[in-house]
Amino acid sequence: MLETQLADYHSRQKHEEEILRWLKNHKNSLPTPLYLYSEAVLHEAVASYRALFPDNARGFYALKANPQPALVSQFAQQGIGGEITGQAEWEHCRAAGLKPENILAGGVVKSQSFLEMLCQAGPAAIVIESEAEWERLKQVKAHAQQTRILLRINPGVSFGGLNMAGGSQFGLSRDQALAIAQECQANPRLEMLGLHFYFGSQRLEVDPIIQAVEVVEETIQTFRAAGVAIQVVDLGLGCGVPYLARDKALDEAALREQLHAHWQNPVWDDVDIWFEAGRALVARSGYYLARVIDRKQLHGETFIFLDGGLNVHNPGVGLGGFLRRNPRFHFMTNQVLGREETINLVGNLCTTADTVGTNVTAPVLCEDDLVIIPNAGAYCQTTAMWGFNSQPLFHEGLLACDGRFTPFSPQFEYVLK
Ligand SMILES: Cc1ncc(COP(=O)(O)O)c(C=O)c1O
Structure with missing residues (x-):
């Protein structure tokens, strides 16, 4: 069993390395804040979740984790239906091409x-x-x-x-x-x-x-x-x-x-x-990318400001449970300064709650550098504080298995319609 666990771990590591390599090559052309979804990881997550059940089990993707129709359609192509909580998620499933008989209400x-x-x-x-x-x-x-x-x-x-x-x-x-x-x-x-x-x-x-x-x-x-x-x-x-x-x-x-x-x-x-x-199918495929827009020294602390914090990204573990707990981070810098420092990563909202990471050890970050949070495909988008300070919202897109990036229509457009 340990061997299977290790094999799962190594295959996930490999996917992550490939995604980070791709990001390194495209980091300056990507719009931010961005949710990037990996098609390869989506496929792998569906296969490993299916493997928990008998072969003839029927699967439904819980849209509450992430109602982006382009993702629902990815799941539909893998034979997974939709589980919905109301009229709007029903419409998302229909927009993604799901037939009513494949939607669980x-x-x-x-x-x-x-x-x-x-x-x-x-x-x-x-x-x-x-x-x-x-x-x-x-x-x-x-x-x-x-x-x-x-x-x-x-x-x-x-x-x-x-x-x-x-x-x-x-x-x-x-x-x-x-x-x-x-x-x-x-x-x-x-x-x-x-x-x-x-x-x-x-x-x-x-x-x-x-x-x-x-x-x-x-x-x-x-x-x-x-x-x-x-x-x-x-x-x-x-x-x-x-x-x-x-x-x-x-x-x-x-x-x-x-x-x-x-x-x-x-x-x-x-x-x-x-x-x-929901999250078991979609979370690992999602990478949240935010860009550094400012840095500040204040009373002995270093604050790095990002172009999207709590208004577009909630680590998805439930309000009250996420504040000042650090997710895993990757950093992509434009200049290699060869030093690390301890920083606080914050967004651009008028609340101290808008803290993405506290006392994080990171390379010296400058404007335009990227901060990346993995495992961000589920709940992070939908449970964020979209209306606060009317800051710009997020972009979304798919990194296909062949390395092509396709932007999606942002999911909040469906909500705002
Ligand atoms: C009834 C129901 N089904 C499915 C889900 C999806 O759960 P998860 O994302 O943990 O798989 C939820 C989450 O709240 C739920 O309430």
Whole structure:
């Protein structure tokens, strides 16, 4: 297993070295602040995430991690559908060329009009989050075909990390879900396909993920014992990404081995596994690039100002959790001064919170030099403070496997429309 872990690590290192080499050659022609996505890393992330599941598992990309339609279309080319949280993400999927049957409709609260649109369009399934949502769905009269549903279960226990199970507002209790499943059996317009589980995000340890799978297995048995057939189980494992310099990457080789031992459990016979994932698919492909626009010495400290900080880049670990914690950095300088110094990297907003890195050891940085943050493809863009000080927002583009760079229409244009 250690060998597989090392092989994963070396292949990722190799990708990173190639991307940095390319950046070195193109650093002065790239617009900044920029999110650069590597096609090679996207492909590799899809392959390694798929390998966690049986071969016939069906995958959905959670657009909340990064709704950029050009990325959604990259995933579609890899056979991965879209998991959406509302009308706008639905539009992003459609703009990316996804057919309704490859879109899974999640989202915390679905309005009557959104449910009506979905029932006309025929998504892969609608995930029911609450009893009230179920009541709204029952009121929809026009269905293009039988509408398939999944019931999101909140088992009432939590497993650490960014918890979204026990104690959270998401999903249904097992009893609520059982009552809905039984009622659904008598409704000819609706088909209860199965269950949906998402326990939390940014998991960097194997154990909580496996504990969650064990709870899923118990829940499937409970439903079967109550006479409810389960054809599909949708799992969001919430695999994490090492954003911060001190984070240790999830041991995917160990996770793969333990998950495959679980798939042998007879409870999974006759169940189609669907998976939904955001950051595990997109985070590593993204590199955030900002340019140095100023430097200042003040009371014994060196501040390096970048053309984009918190307004365009949040390390994606959740507000409150990121302030003054350093991500991993790469630096590209135009002049080699041969010295290092300790600096604070800051953005251009009128708040001390706009600190990208504190007490960072870096080569002497001058105007136009580049600061690069890897693992920046997920949540970093969408959870940034776009409106603050009306500073310019970010560029985005793909570095294709053949070394060509293609700019994207920035994702905020879709939001501002
Ligand atoms: C229901 C649901 N599915 C999928 C995701 C994507 O999670 P991740 O990016 O951790 O894979 C989330 C994240 O909040 C979620 O709430």
